[in-house]
Amino acid sequence: MTEIERIYLDNAATSWPKPDSVYLAVEQTMRGNGAAVGRGVFGDSAQATQIVQQARHEVAHLIGARSDSSVVFTNSGTDSLSTAILGLLKPNDSVVTTAAEHNSVLRPLHHLQQVIGVELKIVPCDETGLVSTTDLVKSIDENTRLLVINHVSNVTGVVQSIQELIAAAKAKQPELIVLVDAAQSLGHLPIDVAELSCDLLAAPGHKGSYGPLGTGILYLHPDIVDQVAPLRFGGTGVSSGDIQQPMTMPEKFESGNLNAPAIAGLLAGLKYLKTEQAKAGKENLARCSELLLAGLRSIDGLTLHLPKLIDHRIGIFSVSVESLDAHEVANLLDLTGQVQVRSGLHCAPLHHRQMGTFERGGTIRFSVGRFTTATQIERAVKVLQQVSQPLK
Ligand SMILES: Cc1ncc(COP(=O)(O)O)c(C=O)c1O
Known part of the structure; x- marks a missing residue:
């Protein structure tokens, strides 16, 4: 296997x-x-x-x-x-x-x-x-x-x-x-x-x-x-x-x-952080973030909790899948494709109240690093699409 x-x-x-x-x-x-x-x-x-x-x-x-x-x-x-x-x-x-x-x-x-x-x-x-x-x-x-x-x-x-x-x-x-x-x-x-x-x-x-x-x-x-x-x-x-x-x-x-x-x-x-490698990693992080955003936008039934000014953010994305609990989605992501994300309130309960996501147990959070690859993002998006598919 x-x-x-x-x-x-x-x-x-x-x-x-x-x-x-x-x-x-x-x-x-x-x-x-x-x-x-x-x-x-x-x-x-x-x-x-x-x-x-x-x-x-x-x-x-x-x-x-x-x-x-x-x-x-x-x-x-x-x-x-x-x-x-x-x-x-x-x-x-x-x-x-x-x-x-x-x-x-x-x-x-x-x-x-x-x-x-x-x-x-x-x-x-x-x-x-x-x-x-x-x-x-x-x-x-x-x-x-x-x-x-x-x-x-x-x-x-x-x-x-x-x-x-x-x-x-x-x-x-x-x-x-x-x-x-x-x-x-x-x-x-x-x-x-x-x-x-x-x-x-x-x-x-x-x-x-x-x-x-x-x-x-x-x-x-x-x-x-x-x-x-x-x-x-x-x-x-x-x-x-x-x-x-x-x-x-x-x-x-x-x-x-x-x-x-x-x-x-x-x-x-x-x-x-002071090396050329880190500089390239930063550019890569920005590219992977764009790729992830485009991928998330392409999936039906997702709510993206995005900053209004899209440039005013770093590589963190919170999403909700219609009628699915955040922990359930995170669990399915891991079981289906070893995609490891955080789910829940992310220790920020008041923020979730303002977002209207508190009652439903929070969101699914994807956060990108300097070593994330485009291939990983593409696969993560595919797996997310797959686990949120039964909703359609
Ligand atoms: C905004 C914010 N403050 C504080 C902390 C706490 O940091 P640590 O995990 O090192 O205790 C975190 C951790 O996620 C955080 O996101």
Whole structure:
């Protein structure tokens, strides 16, 4: 029996495959180094520390941070968001966020609303996930301390006018602290924290940056660091004689042994992003997205949840198949042709309410990566056509 090739179209959850250099870096760090970061004076430990410093430098460079020490390594995008939100907010603080957010924003905010009485306002988004500047500005007043907003929707791939939104929000409330969730944009779109004028930026390292799972980054503007308490306390490899948590960056937020192999993999992913191969991969991703869109449009009985301005999106597409449950379709796609997609609410329940897809259990999400091929897209479309055929 010939084995069917796996068609991975869940790159918005985590990118796969990774560049070969990423696998190699993880393995080399585990086998050839294996030492703890910032903990020893011997050569291998110093080398592990150097790898992490290089990775920090690459992240800082990628997001336009002035200082490497403004970048903290975490375990995931969720970990970065929780570190920022739980560390910053105090009882009775007023926060504005949007209906387009992921649960890794909504849940910590909801938790703080319940536990310490944080006041939470949720600005609606349109059905594609876009937030209007007018709605956002209306919800902000002189008491608003924090705005949490995503850059790109993980449901529709729509790109927010993030710079314009932040500028308008800060014009209304100059003291406002802004946290950007760049989970779906880091590595895909240019990001400059100074241009964005954001105070905090959270992202995973395992999606558009092509690092391994278990990596995340949090940027903190130097002026905000004192206002954010650490989430975790413990050994940092510095100031070990003092039982007080160091307040220096990045140690303040990096207690415990760092995941050196994964960070080495992330460093390889970040270096890959600067290569000609990655540039070609980006063009390929755009071509595959167009091909997928044309294919989806050619299938009867599908509803496409597309951004109105088709250029304002990355390679994420949400669709519904008439009268079929999203999980059922995803299951059939896998069983019939090993087409691997995400189905359901994609951890964005409020967005699905705005889209009118909440009650029916969400959508089927296809997300393309730099290594997706045109042949895979053609096959995925054929399989989708086949599994949605009985409806006609
Ligand atoms: C918009 C958004 N924010 C946050 C996250 C959480 O990232 P992680 O999966 O690394 O925890 C995701 C993950 O899909 C996301 O899409």
